[in-house]
Amino acid sequence: xxxxxxxTNNEVVMKSNTILVTRTDLKGVITFAxxxxxxxxxxxxxxxxxxxxxxxxxxxxxxxxxxxxWRTLKQNRPWQxxxxxxxxxxxxxxxxxxxxxxxxxNAVKGYLSVRLTPSRAEIDAANQLYRxxxxxxxxxxxxxxxxxxxxxxxxxxxxxxxxxxTLLMLPNILLLRELLSSESYLLxxxxxxxxxxxxxxxxxxxxxxxxxxxSAVHELFRLSVNEFSPPLNLTRNDQFGDLFRGxxxxxxxxxxxxxxxxxxxxxxxxxxxxxxxAECSILITNANSEIIFVNQAAEQLFLRAEKDIQTAIxxxxxxxxxxxxxxxxxxxxxxxxxALDKLQDSKTSQFDLAGHTMQLTVKPVFxxxxxxxxxxxxxxxxxxxxxxxxxxxxxxxxxxxxxxxxRINLNDKNGFxxxxxxxxxxxxxVIENVFNDINHIIAKLAEGDLTNSIHSDYQGIYAQxxxxxxxxxxxxxxxxxxxxxxxxxxxxxxxxxxxxNNNLSNRVxxxxxxxEETAASMQELSSTVVSNAENTKTATVVVKSAAxxxxxxxxxxxxxxxxxxxxxxxxxxIAEIIGVIDEIAFQTNLLALNASVEAARAxxxxxxxxVVATEVRNLAQRSATAAKQSNELIQNSxxxxxxxxxxxxETGAALMEIVDSIxxxxxxxxxxxxxxxxxxxxxxxxxxxxxxxxxxxxxNAALAEQAAAGSMAMSEQAAKxxxxxxxxxxxxxxxxxxxxxxxLATSKPAANVQSAANSKVAVNASFDEWEEF
Amino acid sequence: xxxxxxxxxxxxxxxxxxxxxxxxxxxxxxxxxxxGWEPVRxxxxxxxxxxxxxxxxGSVIPIVDLRERFSLEHTEYTPKTVVIVLCIKHRxxxxxxxxxxxxxxxxxxxxxxxEIKRAPNxxxxxxxxxxxxxxxxxxNMIMLLDVxxxxxxxxxxxxxxxxxxxxxx
Numbered sequence: 035x036x037x038x039x040x041x042t043n044n045e046v047v048m049k050s051n052t053i054l055v056t057r058t059d060l061k062g063v064i065t066f067a068x069x070x071x072x073x074x075x076x077x078x079x080x081x082x083x084x085x086x087x088x089x090x091x092x093x094x095x096x097x098x099x100x101x102x103x104w105r106t107l108k109q110n111r112p113w114q115x116x117x118x119x120x121x122x123x124x125x126x127x128x129x130x131x132x133x134x135x136x137x138x139x140n141a142v143k144g145y146l147s148v149r150l151t152p153s154r155a156e157i158d159a160a161n162q163l164y165r166x167x168x169x170x171x172x173x174x175x176x177x178x179x180x181x182x183x184x185x186x187x188x189x190x191x192x193x194x195x196x197x198x199x200t201l202l203m204l205p206n207i208l209l210l211r212e213l214l215s216s217e218s219y220l221l222x223x224x225x226x227x228x229x230x231x232x233x234x235x236x237x238x239x240x241x242x243x244x245x246x247x248x249s250a251v252h253e254l255f256r257l258s259v260n261e262f263s264p265p266l267n268l269t270r271n272d273q274f275g276d277l278f279r280g281x282x283x284x285x286x287x288x289x290x291x292x293x294x295x296x297x298x299x300x301x302x303x304x305x306x307x308x309x310x311x312a313e314c315s316i317l318i319t320n321a322n323s324e325i326i327f328v329n330q331a332a333e334q335l336f337l338r339a340e341k342d343i344q345t346a347i348x349x350x351x352x353x354x355x356x357x358x359x360x361x362x363x364x365x366x367x368x369x370x371x372x373a374l375d376k377l378q379d380s381k382t383s384q385f386d387l388a389g390h391t392m393q394l395t396v397k398p399v400f401x402x403x404x405x406x407x408x409x410x411x412x413x414x415x416x417x418x419x420x421x422x423x424x425x426x427x428x429x430x431x432x433x434x435x436x437x438x439x440x441r442i443n444l445n446d447k448n449g450f451x452x453x454x455x456x457x458x459x460x461x462x463x464v465i466e467n468v469f470n471d472i473n474h475i476i477a478k479l480a481e482g483d484l485t486n487s488i489h490s491d492y493q494g495i496y497a498q499x500x501x502x503x504x505x506x507x508x509x510x511x512x513x514x515x516x517x518x519x520x521x522x523x524x525x526x527x528x529x530x531x532x533x534x535n536n537n538l539s540n541r542v543x544x545x546x547x548x549x550e551e552t553a554a555s556m557q558e559l560s561s562t563v564v565s566n567a568e569n570t571k572t573a574t575v576v577v578k579s580a581a582x583x584x585x586x587x588x589x590x591x592x593x594x595x596x597x598x599x600x601x602x603x604x605x606x607x608i609a610e611i612i613g614v615i616d617e618i619a620f621q622t623n624l625l626a627l628n629a630s631v632e633a634a635r636a637x638x639x640x641x642x643x644x645v646v647a648t649e650v651r652n653l654a655q656r657s658a659t660a661a662k663q664s665n666e667l668i669q670n671s672x673x674x675x676x677x678x679x680x681x682x683x684e685t686g687a688a689l690m691e692i693v694d695s696i697x698x699x700x701x702x703x704x705x706x707x708x709x710x711x712x713x714x715x716x717x718x719x720x721x722x723x724x725x726x727x728x729x730x731x732x733x734n735a736a737l738a739e740q741a742a743a744g745s746m747a748m749s750e751q752a753a754k755x756x757x758x759x760x761x762x763x764x765x766x767x768x769x770x771x772x773x774x775x776x777x778l779a780t781s782k783p784a785a786n787v788q789s790a791a792n793s794k795v796a797v798n799a800s801f802d803e804w805e806e807f
Numbered sequence: 808x809x810x811x812x813x814x815x816x817x818x819x820x821x822x823x824x825x826x827x828x829x830x831x832x833x834x835x836x837x838x839x840x841x842x843g844w845e846p847v848r849x850x851x852x853x854x855x856x857x858x859x860x861x862x863x864x865g866s867v868i869p870i871v872d873l874r875e876r877f878s879l880e881h882t883e884y885t886p887k888t889v890v891i892v893l894c895i896k897h898r899x900x901x902x903x904x905x906x907x908x909x910x911x912x913x914x915x916x917x918x919x920x921x922e923i924k925r926a927p928n929x930x931x932x933x934x935x936x937x938x939x940x941x942x943x944x945x946x947n948m949i950m951l952l953d954v955x956x957x958x959x960x961x962x963x964x965x966x967x968x969x970x971x972x973x974x975x976x
Contacts, residue, residue: 623912630915
């Protein structure tokens with residue numbers, strides 16, 4: 035017999051309404067233990083399952099009790115009794131034990147133990163009994179008289195009836211004997227019949243009662259293997275009927291309970307399956323904080339972190355997680371027993387577990403009566419998120435401080451985090467490119483290089499910034515080009531002005547000399563004007579006589595025109611007469627032709643007449659020809675007269691014009707006379723003006739020299755400015771090339787100046803003009 | 808003109824006239840009269856070469872403009888323009904009087920019949936039936952017309968109808 039030691043005097047009291055259930059196989063090895071049993075035994079489920087049931091035996095339990103139990107069970111009878119059990123730690127607890135065989139296909143497959151909470155009185159009685167048994171002062175079953183009484187009282191029903199019948203028959207047998215002796219045979223017969231009937235009833239009742247109990251027992255055993263709705267006769271009116279009905283009600287109720295239990299079971303199975311494949315990682319513990327459920331997500335979470343956790347907790351293993359106490363993560367404060375016991379509602383905490391940032395939400399689970407039956411722990415490995423949060427924060431801080439070279443490493447990321455990181459990296463790329471481009475452009479701008487522009491493709495404000503930047507550079511370039519052009523223009527212009535001013539200075543000196551000559555010439559001019567006035571008087575007389583002669587010519591022309599008119603009229607008249615002659619000739623010809631026709635028709639007789647007609651026709655044609663010639667002559671003469679008239683008219687008009695012209699010449703000669711007088715007055719004014727001009731010319735010479743000096747200074751300034759502007763490098767235009775172009779551009783407007791300043795021929799020509807002046 | 812030495816059977820007299828500077832001739836025996844141009848009475852809805860009708864001493868005769876008949880260039884009429892009144896025969900061998908407008912009359916010629924050249928044949932497509940022949944006179948080619956065929960028979964009928972109407976008046 036197994037003696038489990040040590041033992042203590044601590045009693046663990048079973049809570050009321052608790053049922054401890056175990057199942058064993060035929061050898062007494064535990065195949066099932068419910069939570070309450072595992073809980074109170076102090077062993078883990080793994081330790082209990084597969085162990086012999088005597089693992090919980092308390093050494094103070096009398097061996098006779100167990101012998102009795104096994105003997106009873108082997109008879110396929112249930113056993114009931116008080117049992118004292120030992121916990122793993124050596125404490126003890128009392129139970130009201132009920133053991134019974136489990137049937138399957140009418141054969142015993144194992145045993146079921148159901149332990150109820152005993153009352154204190156029962157515990158005390160049992161305690162006393164077992165102490166006596168252990169001290170050999172009492173036995174478990176009654177002995178001696180008590181045993182005989184028990185034997186008698188439990189004799190089977192048939193035997194008891196047989197005894198009763200026999201006892202009842204004794205007086206009858208004695209009476210029969212008296213009657214035989216008195217030879218009253220009628221009475222003997224009656225007595226015999228009644229006795230036989232009584233026997234028969236007795237036997238029948240006994241038989242039916244026995245059958246009834248057999249079937250009742252059979253049905254009750256069927257209930258124990260979950261076969262409900264017993265086929266019983268429920269319509270009996272006697273007490274048997276009542277019993278059948280009771281069994282039937284109990285059986286149906288039991289069936290209902292089991293159906294409900296199955297329903298509840300499948301409900302919880304569904305929930306468990308759901309939990310099993312849920313996305314979040316869930317651990318569930320029982321009231322003893324032992325892990326009884328790990329879903330797939332949790333398994334994978336811990337598998338991922340297993341290696342790391344093992345460095346901190348070497349005993350950790352995902353395989354052993356199920357059944358381990360929850361405080362296997364012994365450095366997690368939220369999972370310490372004290373913390374869990376105090377927990378009333380869900381609580382979320384975040385902690386570092388061997389380098390993994392875990393978010394843990396623990397929630398106690400309560401029964402309906404607020405009894406704590408376990409905990410649900412939801413785990414979340416936030417390591418990656420936290421790491422990425424850190425990386426993003428680091429990157430953003432770097433960007434804030436202007437360090438755009440940093441990027442998030444994409445190799446250890448996937449899914450959402452990878453796409454988020456990629457997007458952030460791309461954002462940083464864009465910002466970096468924009469600033470690099472702008473920086474490059476502005477740096478080049480600072481060096482005066484305007485040949486660069488931003489070519490990258492951007493969108494939105496970046497694209498605006500890029501466009502504005504490029505526009506600004508183009509604008510500045512254009513501006514500088516214009517300034518350069520202006521500067522070059524000023525340069526060339528000022529040089530030309532300088533040379534022009536020098537020339538001017540020289541000319542002004544020459545002008546002064548020329549003015550002296552002019553003054554002398556004026557004196558000569560004055561005497562010439564006086565002789566002019568004399569000559570004009572003679573001219574006036576000649577003009578007057580010429581006018582008279584011309585007027586006489588005009589009269590002659592008028593009479594010639596009148597004569598021509600008369601000739602013209604006569605000619606027209608002659609032409610009309612000739613037209614008449616021609617008409618007559620035509621008609622004569624027609625008549626002659628008609629005569630010819632008639633003559634032809636007359637044939638031979640008309641031949642002479644035909645000759646005459648022909649002669650007439652010839653005459654008519656001749657006169658027509660003569661008329662035609664005369665007409666032509668007359669027309670010619672009319673034409674000649676007409677052109678003669680025109681000539682005479684023209685002559686008349688010409689003579690009139692000559693007269694007018696001569697009169698006009700007369701007036702002009704008069705004007706010349708008065709003009710000569712005015713000229714002599716004007717010439718003296720000119721002399722005065724020439725002397726003033728001489729003074730002004732002297733001043734001009736001085737101003738021209740100053741202007742030449744100013745132009746030279748301006749030219750120097752423009753050259754400096756051009757040199758400064760060469761600092762800027764402009765797209766497609768080297769400063770030298772540009773300068774040449776600027777000169778070309780300015781050469782046209784300066785052509786006039788240049789021709790005077792640079793061309794020797796032009797200078798000579800201008801000198802000639804000067805001398806003439 | 809000398810006609811005495813010539814056999815009358817071998818000589819025929821032709822009245823020549825000008826049309827668009829070319830000389831044409833008609834047998835003098837077909838000529839009834841030669842008249843200066845005078846305005847004619849216009850007959851509406853007739854072919855354009857019919858200028859109208861003329862009252863010739865009581866009888867109404869149709870006037871045909873040969874320029875238009877021969878599709879020559881049209882000119883204004885001048886004082887030299889003449890109307891040659893012809894008496895032609897048509898298919899029923901009946902005589903019929905009409906006038907043709909010519910630019911001017913030229914002459915009366917005696918032409919030997921064997922000196923009349925046959926008119927050139929231009930094929931059936933071209934209507935040259937009105938040509939009797941050609942005669943060369945002083946380097947000029949005179950086209951001699953067969954006045955009976957000057958108009959198509961249908962045209963003659965139409966024109967005759969016009970003159971008939973005139974006759975009734």
